Structures are given as C-alpha cells and as structure tokens.
Amino acid sequence: MVKVFIYPTNSFILADLVTRAGHEPLVIMNQVREKVTSLSVDSPPLNITPEDPNLGLKYAAIEVPAGVRGRMSLMGPMVEEAEAGIIVEDTPADFGCSGCNRTNELVKYLARTNLDRSNVLEIRYPTNEDQMHDFVYTILEFLETLPTGSETKKGGDKK
Amino acid sequence: MSKAKPLKMANAGEEKLCLDSEPPKNFEGGPETKPTKSKQAKPEAKVKIALVSCGTEYGGVQPAFEEAAAKVNAEFIYPEIDIKSLDTIGKDFGIEAASGDLRLMMARAQAVVRGETIADGVFVTTCFRCAEAAIVRNEVRRYIHQKSNIPVISYSFTEQTDAVTLYTRFEALTTIAKRRHLLAREVQHGITAGIDSGSTTTKAVIMKDNKIIGIGWGPTNEVLDSAEKALVQALEMAKIDRSEIQAMGTTGYGRYLVGEHYNADLIQEEITTNSKGAVYLADVQKGPATVIDIGGMDNKAISVEDGIPGMFTMGGICAGASGRFFETVAKRLNVDITELGDLAMKGLQENVKMNSYCIVFGTQSLVNSLAKGALPKDVAAAACRSVVEQIYQQQLQEVDVKEPVILVGGSSLIKGVPRELSNLLNVKVIVPENSHLIGAVGAALLASGFVEE
Numbered sequence: 001m002v003k004v005f006i007y008p009t010n011s012f013i014l015a016d017l018v019t020r021a022g023h024e025p026l027v028i029m030n031q032v033r034e035k036v037t038s039l040s041v042d043s044p045p046l047n048i049t050p051e052d053p054n055l056g057l058k059y060a061a062i063e064v065p066a067g068v069r070g071r072m073s074l075m076g077p078m079v080e081e082a083e084a085g086i087i088v089e090d091t092p093a094d095f096g097c098s099g100c101n102r103t104n105e106l107v108k109y110l111a112r113t114n115l116d117r118s119n120v121l122e123i124r125y126p127t128n129e130d131q132m133h134d135f136v137y138t139i140l141e142f143l144e145t146l147p148t149g150s151e152t153k154k155g156g157d158k159k
Numbered sequence: 160m161s162k163a164k165p166l167k168m169a170n171a172g173e174e175k176l177c178l179d180s181e182p183p184k185n186f187e188g189g190p191e192t193k194p195t196k197s198k199q200a201k202p203e204a205k206v207k208i209a210l211v212s213c214g215t216e217y218g219g220v221q222p223a224f225e226e227a228a229a230k231v232n233a234e235f236i237y238p239e240i241d242i243k244s245l246d247t248i249g250k251d252f253g254i255e256a257a258s259g260d261l262r263l264m265m266a267r268a269q270a271v272v273r274g275e276t277i278a279d280g281v282f283v284t285t286c287f288r289c290a291e292a293a294i295v296r297n298e299v300r301r302y303i304h305q306k307s308n309i310p311v312i313s314y315s316f317t318e319q320t321d322a323v324t325l326y327t328r329f330e331a332l333t334t335i336a337k338r339r340h341l342l343a344r345e346v347q348h349g350i351t352a353g354i355d356s357g358s359t360t361t362k363a364v365i366m367k368d369n370k371i372i373g374i375g376w377g378p379t380n381e382v383l384d385s386a387e388k389a390l391v392q393a394l395e396m397a398k399i400d401r402s403e404i405q406a407m408g409t410t411g412y413g414r415y416l417v418g419e420h421y422n423a424d425l426i427q428e429e430i431t432t433n434s435k436g437a438v439y440l441a442d443v444q445k446g447p448a449t450v451i452d453i454g455g456m457d458n459k460a461i462s463v464e465d466g467i468p469g470m471f472t473m474g475g476i477c478a479g480a481s482g483r484f485f486e487t488v489a490k491r492l493n494v495d496i497t498e499l500g501d502l503a504m505k506g507l508q509e510n511v512k513m514n515s516y517c518i519v520f521g522t523q524s525l526v527n528s529l530a531k532g533a534l535p536k537d538v539a540a541a542a543c544r545s546v547v548e549q550i551y552q553q554q555l556q557e558v559d560v561k562e563p564v565i566l567v568g569g570s571s572l573i574k575g576v577p578r579e580l581s582n583l584l585n586v587k588v589i590v591p592e593n594s595h596l597i598g599a600v601g602a603a604l605l606a607s608g609f610v611e612e
Contacts, residue, residue, distance in 0.1 A: 048221070052219050065286030066316065071217045099259045099260035101259075
C-alpha cells in the first residue's frame, strides 16, 4: 500500500479510486479532522489559529498571504508524507477545490519536486464520456503500477 | 424645552441610557467592569453580516472575526450558492479569477445583491498581500455598493488581525445597517454635549438649538481628566452649568471610559459621528459626499449619501499618514504644529522627495532633505503631500470619491494638507469651520435624539 497525494486535495472521486486500488489517499479532510477533534484548541470552524499560518512558513515566506500559509500548514505535511501523487488539472469546482490558486500552484510544485516524477500522474479532467472512461482507466493503471511503500523513492533520492 | 438631566457618574447597577451595543470587555479604552444595563427592554435581533471572504477560516483569523461580530450583536451568515455557478461566475461577474474561493466571493456577492440571501450588511475580506484577491475584493465591494443599499465594508487581513482592530468597523457597519433612524438626524435640539476622546486630543462641544455655543479641547493624557478639562472649557465658553445639559454623546478611542463616567446617552464609534459631524458642519447633509478624516493616530475615508456612511475604510497601521507624522515634522523643523500649515503654504512640495509610507522612512527623508539643504518650507509642503498621497493610495482606492470632498480632523487645520489633497484629486476640498471638532459635534448632534420633548 502506498500513500498517494491527490490533487484536488479534497476530491472524493480521486480518494475513492485510490482506496479501491488498495492504496491510502492523503486527503485534506483527514487533516481537518485531526484539527477539529483536537480538544486543546477552540478556533472554529477548522481550528486553525494564528499559529498555523506560522507553521506554513516552512513552505512559503512571510510575504505570502496568511490564507496560503494556513492552507499549506495542512497540505504541506500531506505532500511530505506522500509516496506517490495524482494531479488532475482543469477540474470543475464540484470535483474538488482548495479555494486558493496560489496554494494550488505551491502544493503542486511541492508534489512535483518532492516526489519521484515517475510516481506522479498528471492528467486533465475529462470533458466527455470517452475521456471519462480513459480518465478512470489511466488512474487505475497508474495506481496498479505503483511500487510498495518501501520501494518508493522520494524526488530527492531520484538518480 | 425639556427638563435637563444632571450629568453624573454611573454607579454599578444603575440604568445606562445607551442605545449602543455593549462595550467590549478588555477593549482598549473601554471599561474594565461589566457595563451597566441597557435601557432597552427587548434584546435587539442580531445583525446579519454576510461574510464574503477568500477563506478566513484558513488564515487563523476566524475567531477574531466572530469575537468582533459578537461584541456588536452581529452574526455572520454565509450566502448559499449553487456550486456549479463557480464554473461560470468568472465570465458572469466579469473577473475570471483562478482561485475557487474568489469565485465563491463573487457568487456570494451576487446572491446578496439578488436578494437570495437576506443580509443587513456585508463584510468583504481577503488575505493581505494577495494581488488577485485585492482585485476581486475591490470589485465585489463596489458591485454590492452600486447594486444594493446594503452597507458594505472591506478589509485585508493577516494572521495578526485581532478583534479590537475590527471592532470599530463592525460597530459602524451595524449602526448603518440597523440604526439608520439615529443617523437621519440633521438638526440638533435642546442643549447637548459631545465629547471626542481622541488618541491625541480630546474635544468637547456644547450645542444649543442647532448652534455650537461652547468648545473645549486639549491633549489627551489621562483620558477622564482630559475629557473633564475639555468639558469644563466648553461649559465656560457656553456659559451654562453642566446640570443644564440634556443629553450627551461620546466618541473616539476613549468613548466607553468617558461615556460610562458621564453616564452618556450615546456612546458611538467615530466613523458614524465623524461623518455625521462633517456633513453637518459643511452643510451638505443631502446627496453624496466624501469625508476624509486625518486624525492623530489613524485616518478614515467615508463615502456618504444623505449624511449616512455607505462605504468606509480606516487606516491605522502606519503613523505616516496621520497627525503623528506632522508632529514629528514640526518638531524637526522647530516650529509649532500650528505654524506648520502656514510654512507649508509658502513651500513647494516638488522640491523635496518624501515618502511617509512609514513614519521612520518619512523622518529619514525629512532629515536627508534638510541635510542636502532643502528649505524648511519645502519640507513642510512635501510632508503634507506625502500624507495625502498615502491616504490616496491606501484609503481612497477603497471608496468611491464623490464631490464634495470634506476634509476634517485635526490635520485638516494644517493648511498645506487641503491644498495638496485638492491638487492630488483635482477637486475642490472643503474644510468646514471647526473641522477638528467633527466627532464631538456629531456626538452632540446625534445625542439630541435623546432629548426628551
């Protein structure tokens, strides 16, 4: 089983495909669940406090807006934990959306640089039924080819 | 003539004649003890503020927003939209923003304007330093203002934004949304007092039958002591006893402390009182107007229609665009602050390059210019230009500037300031008589609504 970063990070369809293929999808919902079930913090709705944008400084400089750094405090660790990734481009809003395009750019960049590029699938969102079938088959084929967790290399290890 | 109400200090448990919302606990300048009971029997319904944002919940500021809203008896609502509309709203609204939450902002604004969501006011807010968000925020705010009568304010936040920063803005927004009757007053009745406990100076006025009969002002040191001195001055000039005052209003940073002390009838934030005082003194209570208020510690730009604020912005982060900068300049030029304006009128700002974006850099420019042999009069003129340029860049981009432009606040008394503002905007700038007293006058005017007939 491989930990797969998905983009959009809140896409139920992608998460479902990854799960069906026997891998673990890394989704933002899990990150949020961790935050909101924390008993020590009371900062509804997501329990993101002013400290979280500070944690986001690991991924973006201080001049980057607080909303981007707050989002990165959730998404950055997901990329770090991931062994593979699926990035779907040109998605409609109801497929999944992180809300902020600056965050999108940064998190995709992190995925591309942090992971072995052979373990990252980049694919466009389908616009018709034929493309839709191809879309699903391509993702499933990609997931089948993924190595086990112990064999997966991070981008920095790539030879 | 109604019976005068003797002024006295409020005691614990005593009824407080105040239409305003409860002062915030731990609010700077506010009372430390629990406020006394309001005279209103029924609790007011909460003011519904539509939160139109790029995702404040990710910026770590949502609790601060909620706290500030709760303190003015308001609650946020989130206009519901069809998620599919996010794919088309860019072309529909006109800005094809790449960020989903910015498209959400446009869709939510549309829902409010179309009446699909009923809101008393709208708060448009996005991350500070985001160019895409700044474009959308500005256009969304303008769209709501032009297409509806719903009051709207905008703000760019950082993770450091706290409830105190937002409180005055929310207080003004809820006043405009829910207490328009208060703002409709155009004529002062009876004998009323207004005290403006500002950051730098404290002003007091006594008004009688729509005329100012007493004025007092002095530096703000110890808040209550400064207010008392200003009030005594005003009473002496008016030649009346304080027991003759029928109603009192307080405003400014120290409004709660002073208001509680005198058991004031009205405790009101300065955006409302200052805009009301400005249009009253300039005699433009009907139609559009733009009020620019350069105070001792902050500045405000308020777009007014029939004396009621529509859009407003409030700057207070940098002292480079406030009276503090003029104090620094006057001190360095070794002139009294009251002489700085006359000196500036003799100079040419073009001769000195100065940027007061930050008071430290501004002072640095000042020192460098003098070291290079610049004339004090040119430096004084450049300081005036620098301040109005910053207000233009920081504040006037956020409101629709409509004539007449009324310049008020203590800094309006520095003659070079209206001149440079007029040159910059290419419009005639009105500085009404007693332009530094707008807050106190506005408070006295609005407080006359409490004079019993």
